[in-house]
Amino acid sequence: MDQGNTTFLLLAAALVLLMTPGLAFFYGGLVKAKSVVSMMMLSFGALGLIGVLWVVYGYAIAFSGAGTDTYIGIDGLFGIDTANIGLEGLLEVPEGAAYPPLAFAAFQATFAIITVALISGAIADRAKFGAWMVFAGVWATLVYFPVASWVFNFSLAEDGSFSDGGWITYGLQETFGLGAIDFAGGTAVHINAGAAALALALVLGKRVGFQKGAHVPHNPPFVLLGAGLLWFGWFGFNAGSELAADGVAAVAFINTIAAPAAALLAWLVVEKIRNGKATSVGAASGAVAGLVAITPACASLTPMFAILLGIIAGAVCAVAIDLKFSLGFDDSLDVVGIHLVGGLIGTLYIGFFANGTGLVQSGDATQLLVQAIGAFAVMIYSFVLAFVIGLIIEKTIGFRVRNEDEIAGIDTIVHGEEAYLFSERERV
Numbered sequence: 001m002d003q004g005n006t007t008f009l010l011l012a013a014a015l016v017l018l019m020t021p022g023l024a025f026f027y028g029g030l031v032k033a034k035s036v037v038s039m040m041m042l043s044f045g046a047l048g049l050i051g052v053l054w055v056v057y058g059y060a061i062a063f064s065g066a067g068t069d070t071y072i073g074i075d076g077l078f079g080i081d082t083a084n085i086g087l088e089g090l091l092e093v094p095e096g097a098a099y100p101p102l103a104f105a106a107f108q109a110t111f112a113i114i115t116v117a118l119i120s121g122a123i124a125d126r127a128k129f130g131a132w133m134v135f136a137g138v139w140a141t142l143v144y145f146p147v148a149s150w151v152f153n154f155s156l157a158e159d160g161s162f163s164d165g166g167w168i169t170y171g172l173q174e175t176f177g178l179g180a181i182d183f184a185g186g187t188a189v190h191i192n193a194g195a196a197a198l199a200l201a202l203v204l205g206k207r208v209g210f211q212k213g214a215h216v217p218h219n220p221p222f223v224l225l226g227a228g229l230l231w232f233g234w235f236g237f238n239a240g241s242e243l244a245a246d247g248v249a250a251v252a253f254i255n256t257i258a259a260p261a262a263a264l265l266a267w268l269v270v271e272k273i274r275n276g277k278a279t280s281v282g283a284a285s286g287a288v289a290g291l292v293a294i295t296p297a298c299a300s301l302t303p304m305f306a307i308l309l310g311i312i313a314g315a316v317c318a319v320a321i322d323l324k325f326s327l328g329f330d331d332s333l334d335v336v337g338i339h340l341v342g343g344l345i346g347t348l349y350i351g352f353f354a355n356g357t358g359l360v361q362s363g364d365a366t367q368l369l370v371q372a373i374g375a376f377a378v379m380i381y382s383f384v385l386a387f388v389i390g391l392i393i394e395k396t397i398g399f400r401v402r403n404e405d406e407i408a409g410i411d412t413i414v415h416g417e418e419a420y421l422f423s424e425r426e427r428v
Contacts, residue, residue: 005244006099009107012240016110019233020047020117026226026284027121028419029219030333034409035125036218036419042120045129046136050116053140054109061141062108062148098244107240108152115189116140119386121333122197123204123399125215126406129414131399135389139196143385144188147378151180151188168374178357178366180374183252184241186296186347187378194340195379196386197331203390204400206330208407212322215332220280227284231260234291238298252298255306256291259298262310263290263317270318282318285338289317292342293349300354309353313345340379347375 024043028036050058116136123132154165168187173179182188207215217223238256242249267286268278293313294306301309321337324330331337351368352359359365393399405413412418 002098002244006103008245008249009099009103009240009243012236013103013107013110015233015236016107016114016240017047017233019110019114019230019237020044022226022229022233023114023117024226025222026230026288027124027333029222029224029226030121030217030281031124032215032409033218033420034411034418036222037411037415037417038127038129039120039124041129041415042123042127042132043117045133046117046120047113049133049136050113050140051109053137054105054112058112058140058145059105059108061145062112063105063153064149104243107243108148111152111185111189111237112140112144112148115144115185115193118189118193118335118339119197119200121335122201122331124332125207125410126204126332126400128397128399128401131393131397134397135200135393135399138389139386142389143196143382144192147188147192147381150378151182151185151374168377172370172373176366176370178370180347180370181300181350181354181357181367182296182347182374183299184238184295186292186343187374190292190295190339190343191347191375191378192382194336194338194343195382197335198329198340199383199386200390200399201324201329201331201336203387203394204330206328207332208403210330212325217281223281223284227287231256231287231291234260234295238295242299248299251303254303255294255298255301258303258306259294259310259313260287260290262307263287263293263314264310266311266314267318270315274318285321285334286314286318289313289338289342292339293346296343296347297350297354300350300358302355305353309346309349312349313342316345317342344375344379347371 020043024040027043028040031039116139119136119139120127120132150166150168152166152169154170169179169182171179180187209215235253235256239249239253242252264283264286267282267289271282272278290310290313293309294301297306297309317338320341321334323337324334329336348368348371350358351365351371354361354367356362357364357367359368390399401410401413
């Protein structure tokens with residue numbers, strides 16, 4: 001076991017876990033003052049629920065056969081041998097492995113948590129907390145855990161090297177000679193969450209008074225704080241996905257600076273041209289769009305191509321967030337416009353500019369083909385199941401709060417709390 005790589009992986013896991021509270025601040029600042037507690041609780045609820053489900057059975061589903069001999073999970077299911085559940089068994093490290101299996105399990109748990117939390121931005125101001133928790137648990141079980149296996153799963157050979165694994169990465173390689181590249185989760189995290197967000201936005205319908213300019217962020221400093229925490233945590237997300245402190249992790253790290261920085265600038269340019277003002281919320285949104293786009297590609301691009309990707313993602317996502325007004329769906333906090341669109345851009349961009357295998361360098365479109373197969377398979381699967389799950393919840397226990405509660409602000413109705421204690425004069 002390499003203690004340096006183990007330390008690196010554990011620190012990366014801590015960074016990624018911090019992203020979920022960061023997301024809570026980012027989303028919380030974007031909603032109205034009377035629903036900020038509700039909005040932030042959707043992220044913290046996901047943190048609690050998915051953290052438990054991952055330990056109980058999520059890891060067993062996502063990484064069946066990944067070389068771990070023991071794990072606390074459903075005994076005997078999904079190929080996980082838990083006959084020896086004692087502490088000694090958990091501390092065992094397979095011969096040739098660079099880190100304990102539980103370090104990897106902890107790292108991947110944080111991915112599951114943030115993916116589910118991302119979806120909540122599409123249903124801001126109008127979702128019941130209990131219904132959201134039901135959706136989060138079912139969607140994670142039926143969608144995220146299997147999709148994580150499609151993308152991230154691998155098997156270890158006896159010498160400690162990777163062999164086969166998920167069909168998007170390894171299965172497509174057997175068929176086409178190249179597997180889809182998704183280094184840190186463009187498909188499994190961002191396209192997956194963005195497609196589910198679109199489905200839930202359609203199920204819950206539009207907010208009261210939905211129109212362009214009707215809902216403005218109540219706290220831009222929260223948005224900037226959240227974006228800063230997300231960017232900080234994203235270094236663990238991207239560089240940590242190398243699972244080793246080496247040159248590839250360094251490439252992922254520098255690209256996690258370059259792409260979002262370029263996207264931030266591109267978003268502000270689009271805002272300035274379109275509205276005459278560059279906003280703080282636009283800066284934060286642009287940075288997140290760049291982070292989303294670079295996630296699958298961070299280890300496959302040179303820094304200059306990462307900057308180009310950031311420019312494209314920032315500009316396109318800045319335009320894409322207005323699609324909800326022309327197409328008539330209410331994606332409250334632009335999860336579709338940033339995560340689904342940004343994830344698609346980053347995943348498909350690899351097909352053109354991946355070092356060595358992209359169309360530009362190789363003259364071969366195979367990489368682009370497998371990128372498209374992986375991206376659209378995840379998008380369709382997630383959208384369909386999220387729509388069905390959300391619709392069943394809406395028709396049974398109800399997913400959306402009453403219109404009058406939405407207008408009044410759902411913090412006090414759902415949670416019995418207020419984010420800000422106003423004086424009677426300020427309440428008027």
